[in-house]
Amino acid sequence: MYFTGDLTRMTPRLRTLITGIDYGSPRPAGAPPEIAVSRTAHVSDLTDVLGRAVTVFAPRDVACDLADSPTVVVDVDGDLGEMDEVYLCSDHPDGPVSVRVQDYSSSPYVSILGSTVVRVTSDSEFAEYLDDADSAAESGTFAEFLTSPAVALADLTALGFPTGPAVDGPRVRLSVSPEGDIAVSPFTTPLGTVSDFTVAGLDTAWAEGGPDGLVGAAIPLAHVVDPDLRARSVADRPWLGRYLCAVEAIRAIRSHGHDDVRVSGFGARLDSGVASDADRARGDLPVLAFTSDHAFVWQEGRLRRVSRDAGVLLENVLTSTEPVTPDADGATGRLLAAMTAVGIGFGTPTRAEASQTVGA
Secondary structure, eight states, rough: OOOOHHHHHHHHHHHHHHHHHHSSSSOOOOOOEEEEESSSSSSHHHHHHHHHSEEEEHHHHHHHHHHTTSSEEEEEESSSSSSSSSEOOTSTOOEEEEEEEEETTTTSSSSSOEEEEOOOOSHHHHHHHHHHHHHHHHHHHOOOOGGTTEESSGGGGGGTOOOTBSSSSTTEEEEEOOOOOEEETTSSOOOTTTTTTTHHHHHHHHHOOOOSSOOOOGGGTTSOHHHHHHHHHHHHHHHHHHHHHHHHHHHHHHHOOOOOOTTHHHHHHSSOOOOOTTTTTTSSEEEEEEOOOOOOEEEEEEEEEEEEHHHHHHHHHHOOOSOHHHHHHHHHHHHHHHHHHHHHHHSHHHHOOOTTTEEE
C-alpha cells in the first residue's frame, strides 16, 4: 500500500536510508530493517525473507505494482543513486517531497533550497571533507552548507561516525540494484544478491567481509574512495566521530532558529578555564554547543536547551578525567539526572528515539 501517513514520519526513514544512522524507535532484537530500497521489482524477494514490517522506497512503476500489497511503499520518481532531483510520495495528499542528490565538491557553491543529500564520490572529495573537518577541529569553523538543517550527509559510518547497534549495516538499511545486487545503500558495493540472500548471510558479509573482503564501515565508500586512504585518514583523526555528531547537533539547533552556533571542544569552550581535551575523541558522549544566549546538549537525535551556566557545569563533566554520575552531589548531580530523564546519557549511550527535541 502507498504511504499515506504524516510525511514528517517518512522523512526519518529516508534519512536512515541515506546516512545509515537510525534515529527511529528502538528496533527489537531480530526485527527486520525498517527501510528496504528497491530500484527494480525485487520487493517480493525481500519481503518473503524480511517480512512485511519494512518501508520500501521503490520507483513509480514498481510502486504501482505494489499498491495493493501490505508492505508500506514510498514511490520514488527519479533515482536516489544518481546526482539528480527526485520526488517522493507523488500520490500523497501533501506530496510530493523533493530531494536533491548532489556531490560534496559542488555543495559549497550551490544554494540549498530544500532537502538535500550530499555524497562523497571520489578520493578528491574525501580530501575536501577531511579539510572541512580539520578546519572545524582547529578553528571551530564548520562548513556552512554542511550544517544546513536541510542537508543529510550520506554514508556516515564510512566518514567516521561512531559505531553502535543501530549504526549502519543490513539490519538498518538495504538497497537492491537493477541487477538484483543487495547493498546497504544505493551508493555502495554489494553484500549479496536477492536470489540467494539470508539475513544471517548479509550480517556475516557486513561483519566479516563482503565480496571485496571489506568489513563494516569500510564498505559504504569502497567503490569511490580508496579503502586504505579512508582507513588511514579516519585512524589519524580519532575525533571524526565527534565532529560528525557536532555537525548533526548544529543542524538540529539551526532548525530551531538559532544561529552563530559554537561547539565545545571545536575551537571554543564555554568555560575558558577548561584545559582538558578528554571529550575530544569521545563520540559516545553528548555534544555541548552554545550561542550567545543559550547552551544546548545533543545526543543521538535528541536536543535539550539549557542555560549557559548549566552548560558550563556540563562542559566540566564532559572534560573530566574522572566519571561523574547523576547521583553526584549538588547542582551537577541534579543536572545530570535531568539530562538522563530526557534520554541524554553521559556514560555508554543507547540509541535514542526519533529526533526528539525538548525545550528547543
